[in-house]
Amino acid sequence: MEPIYLDHAATTPMHPNVIKKMNDTMRDVFGNPSSIHHFGRSARAILDDNRRYLAQTIGADEKELYFTSGGTEADNLALIGVALANQNKGKHIITTEIEHHANLHAAEYLESIGFNVTYLPVDEAGYVNPSDLLNYLCDDTILVSIMLINNEVGAIQPIKDIAKLLNGHQAYLHTDAVQAYGLLNIDVNELGVDLLSVSAHKLNGPKGIGFLYAQKDVKFNALQYGGHQERLKRPGTESLPSIVGLRTAIQQIEDNKYSNFKLYSRYRDLFYQRLKESEIEFMVNGNIDQLAPTILNLSFANTKVESLLMSLDLEGIAASSGSACTAGSIEPSHVLTAMYGADHPNTKNSIRFSFGLANNEDQMIEAAERVIKVVKRLTGN
Numbered sequence: 001m002e003p004i005y006l007d008h009a010a011t012t013p014m015h016p017n018v019i020k021k022m023n024d025t026m027r028d029v030f031g032n033p034s035s036i037h038h039f040g041r042s043a044r045a046i047l048d049d050n051r052r053y054l055a056q057t058i059g060a061d062e063k064e065l066y067f068t069s070g071g072t073e074a075d076n077l078a079l080i081g082v083a084l085a086n087q088n089k090g091k092h093i094i095t096t097e098i099e100h101h102a103n104l105h106a107a108e109y110l111e112s113i114g115f116n117v118t119y120l121p122v123d124e125a126g127y128v129n130p131s132d133l134l135n136y137l138c139d140d141t142i143l144v145s146i147m148l149i150n151n152e153v154g155a156i157q158p159i160k161d162i163a164k165l166l167n168g169h170q171a172y173l174h175t176d177a178v179q180a181y182g183l184l185n186i187d188v189n190e191l192g193v194d195l196l197s198v199s200a201h202k203l204n205g206p207k208g209i210g211f212l213y214a215q216k217d218v219k220f221n222a223l224q225y226g227g228h229q230e231r232l233k234r235p236g237t238e239s240l241p242s243i244v245g246l247r248t249a250i251q252q253i254e255d256n257k258y259s260n261f262k263l264y265s266r267y268r269d270l271f272y273q274r275l276k277e278s279e280i281e282f283m284v285n286g287n288i289d290q291l292a293p294t295i296l297n298l299s300f301a302n303t304k305v306e307s308l309l310m311s312l313d314l315e316g317i318a319a320s321s322g323s324a325c326t327a328g329s330i331e332p333s334h335v336l337t338a339m340y341g342a343d344h345p346n347t348k349n350s351i352r353f354s355f356g357l358a359n360n361e362d363q364m365i366e367a368a369e370r371v372i373k374v375v376k377r378l379t380g381n
């Protein structure tokens with residue numbers, strides 16, 4: 001039986017061109033970009049070129065990009081770094097109940113050291129209501145952090161509207177764009193954000209690399225101490241092969257703008273249509289017309305998430321019950337709990353299917369058939 005990977009929101013396979021470019025870099029450019037000799041200068045030139053390329057993919061200046069070990073570190077640097085550097089202006093932060101744990105646990109840490117954090121609720125479709133922000137925004141607010149695409153249900157948040165509401169207010173706006181970079185066309189100026197987090201392994205790049213965009217006037221503290229790299233904000237010898245991998249991954253997408261969006265929508269729709277034609281009972285968590293095409297979170301009545309995941313795995317379907325970090329855990333998803341309330345059945349019978357490079361059209365029909373078989377068996381139909 002061919003295994004079918006429907007967990008691209010957890011991580012994606014690397015694009016063959018990414019692997020090739022990373023191999024070439026590992027073989028040919030091993031110098032430390034901080035060294036002044038020829039080997040170092042060659043590495044520095046490649047580092048600078050990649051930083052410039054990556055910055056222009058989001059309409060930023062190269063001096064506004066800070067390489068990190070991925071999305072978690074970028075989120076931590078944004079939340080904790082901004083909070084520590086701006087506490088003289090206020091100690092209030094606003095985020096949402098549906099953020100990734102990279103954000104939520106950083107926010108909890110800030111609470112433990114004396115900051116106040118407001119967690120905005122979402123509606124049943126997983127959206128933040130921008131006007132809710134105004135109920136909580138105060139003179140003391142220094143940071144608002146709201147993700148662009150939710151990693152569990154795929155809801156695309158109204159970041160532009162939120163940015164407009166913050167016009168003239170001292171609070172910086174951060175967005176976690178880990179699930180959005182490479183899928184949506186992102187321009188930080190059009191979007192109106194001051195900080196933005198990216199991770200390479202969600203867009204067919206390597207694990208362990210990402211960046212934080214921080215607009216040049218944003219004040220934030222480093223969370224580590226060491227060398228002078230990343231303008232002192234993130235010391236440590238740069239992982240050049242990984243940075244080249246990230247650039248190559250986004251370049252595949254930039255070179256054929258939006259083709260992934262269309263392709264993955266097609267995969268998602270094929271899978272969804274086949275399920276709809278069957279007799280199994282299910283509902284979409286979220287509003288299908290407004291979701292990122294890579295993610296489809298479905299609730300199957302009268303089932304349990306643990307048995308669903310186990311049975312799907314036996315049928316060769318790799319899916320997930322929630323964010324990658326909580327995959328395998330039996331705790332109800334915090335995102336679905338925020339959408340429906342605690343103890344709602346959907347928090348305990350939902351599966352996230354996510355589509356991408358490892359898929360093809362034929363697999364979508366086959367995957368749907370296997371899901372139908374599993375659900376029929378588990379519900380006794």
Ligand SMILES: Cc1ncc(COP(=O)(O)O)c(C=O)c1O
Nearest residue numbers: 070071072100102151178199324
């Ligand atoms: C929305 C979101 N933010 C942050 C992260 C963490 O990124 P990384 O795995 O690169 O640390 C993830 C990964 O699951 C994510 O989906």
